[in-house]
Amino acid sequence: MSTLKVENLSYSYKNAAGEQQVLKNINADFKSGKMYAIIGESGSGKTTLLSLISALDKLQNGDISYDGKSLRKIGAAEFRLKYVNIVFQSYNLIKYMTARENVQIAIDFDNSKANPNDYLKQVGLSEEEGSRLIGKLSGGQQQRVAIARALASNAPIIVADEPTGNLDEDTEEKIIDLFKDLAHKQKKIVIIVTHSKQVASHADQVLRLRKGSLNKS
């Protein structure tokens, strides 16, 4: 079993009004094979926490490690490339490529012979939609492409920020099942920030971010 460990993690933003501490000494273990939901009011720091876990923001105080290897040692670029797959809305989708080409990149990276259409189908996108440029898809469809790419990738950690935010209930159900499979069948560490009670109810563990602290809900 693998563990993503968050230790004594604190984070502050500096702005005109001064310094705002968003995360205060957070400790958490995320295990492979489990799906975690992080909930909390708007502005509680959920996206900040995910950005740190996915090495998009630089650590200030504290540390994040995967199986005992510190993100500081691995390096942010390497961590993003090999360890973590990020499902932020439209984040990192390559706009001048089609949906299918975006998924193909993840497949090529793993030297696999998989067919991108299979992953697109799993998230409910047709071959015709797969052949469209990213900009010709709705926000919800772009979200699905990002999820299809996570399905195709070999990264052991999947993080998602409000992955079902733009989706209807039926699609939400399907997407929840996909994330559950990623955790339970493919034994990935799945961490989802969500406002959806439906998503949270399917998580193995729900964590609430409040006043800078992360606690079991």
Ligand SMILES: Nc1ncnc2c1ncn2[C@@H]1O[C@H](COP(=O)(O)OP(=O)(O)O)[C@@H](O)[C@H]1O
């Ligand atoms: N780049 C930034 N610069 C300054 N303050 C920020 C920045 N990003 C977020 N914040 C502030 O940090 C707090 C937490 O934001 P965020 O992590 O986006 O919360 P959530 O995702 O839970 O809504 C908010 O008060 C927000 O205004």
Ligand SMILES: [Mg+2]
């Ligand atoms: Mg947010």
